[in-house]
Amino acid sequence: MERSQIDRVSVADQVASILRQRILTGELRPGTPLQEVPLAASLGVSRNTMREATRILSLENLLKRSIHRGVAVSQLSLKDVQEIYHLRRMLEIAGILAAKERRSEVLPELRTALEGYARAVRERDWPRAVGFDLQFHSLLIRFHHNRRLEAFYQRVIGELRMGMVLVDRGHDHPSALIPVHRKIYQLLAAGNLKQCAAVLVQHLDDSESRLIRVMNGQPPKRKSRRSV
Amino acid sequence: MERSQIDRVSVADQVASILRQRILTGELRPGTPLQEVPLAASLGVSRNTMREATRILSLENLLKRSIHRGVAVSQLSLKDVQEIYHLRRMLEIAGILAAKERRSEVLPELRTALEGYARAVRERDWPRAVGFDLQFHSLLIRFHHNRRLEAFYQRVIGELRMGMVLVDRGHDHPSALIPVHRKIYQLLAAGNLKQCAAVLVQHLDDSESRLIRVMNGQPPKRKSRRSV
DNA sequence: GATGGTTGAATTGTTCAACACTTGACTTCG
């Protein structure tokens, strides 16, 4: 039975997964305080187990622990966003440039992410779209063939995802991403790595400035915003 | 009192620090199983607190958790070492090449690490020497000015340190590092970044192959030793 | 003698209840 797969994960890990999910989908918004007793009770686990779970997530930077003050969902600052995009530029570009061989292992997954994104946008499922968008980029790290780097990047992307799901979909033009990602995919598949990297740089710069603009409460540049 | 500084850290964090120290100095060797009850008792903390501590260290890859089988000090495989050196080459070199400005913030600390290493070698304190060696390299990551990257690198270097303190000092020539590090420091201070990076690459390659050779049970090449 | 199932002690996983300590808001008093 696959129970032997599922039950081999400790309850604390499962609780951490549940909370992680809630944070990454925006169900738990940044700043939300999490009280141990009610939260543990609502999930049917003990306080100690809940503490282990929050410990895990705080080491992923998704929760912030203040001693004797409790834990709260982390809040992404502008500086955080800049730092993360700095990493994205460095690691994704290097990833692409390292994609000289064994591309066929990753290309199908990139395609899946591409299609998943398009479908999520059609269905107006913003959190899922963000997930696919960032998954596409995470896959670029695979070309480094370095598990530690992949795990690290996954965590960092998680932080970013937490912030991105919160931007009002109306502010963004989700479908504009599709051709860019497709272009990146095609250049990658064709082995035109330098041009691919160039497109990616442009894309990341766009993405960063758009996110920062929204975080500053300004509308993204494109067209004028009709507020809600 | 500075007690207000120390006590702001939870007991679990302090226990984790103690165990981390023991692992990184080689006092706790890879593979050593850690039993919760005796270990908690020996440190005067409860089992739950000890579990939090081991949870922290397992997320740093210093301990390995097998469900219902307990935790043990992680064992660095050859593949791990190669992966870590891959990261070192990528990140340290990029760090140096990014050191175009604000070098003066880091140079004094590099010098301190340099001197600390020399002193530790004179005093035949191998674990401390390894610490200073790797601290020197960790400082190169500062030039990225990216806290997430620094934290990640610190963790990875910790893993490597765990493995390096165990190599028999007799196999190595600790004092040979001193001129290399000094050269790197000087080129860096002079702003000769490309040459500095070249020296670093050579140094890392040497370091990796020496470590791998020792891990394979072979003596390091030194002089007339015919080996691969 | 090899194989395969059973038992049981040891250890980890999880829960629970209690207490200590810190914080932040509220109250009181100058």
Place this chain on the structure above:
DNA sequence: CGAAGTCAAGTGTTGAACAATTCAACCATC
């Protein structure tokens, strides 16, 4: 007002208990 004192709520930590799992020893069967 403002400073000091008070207090409830919440986290930090403990100790004990029980459940679940592992591992090795044992036994029975072929």
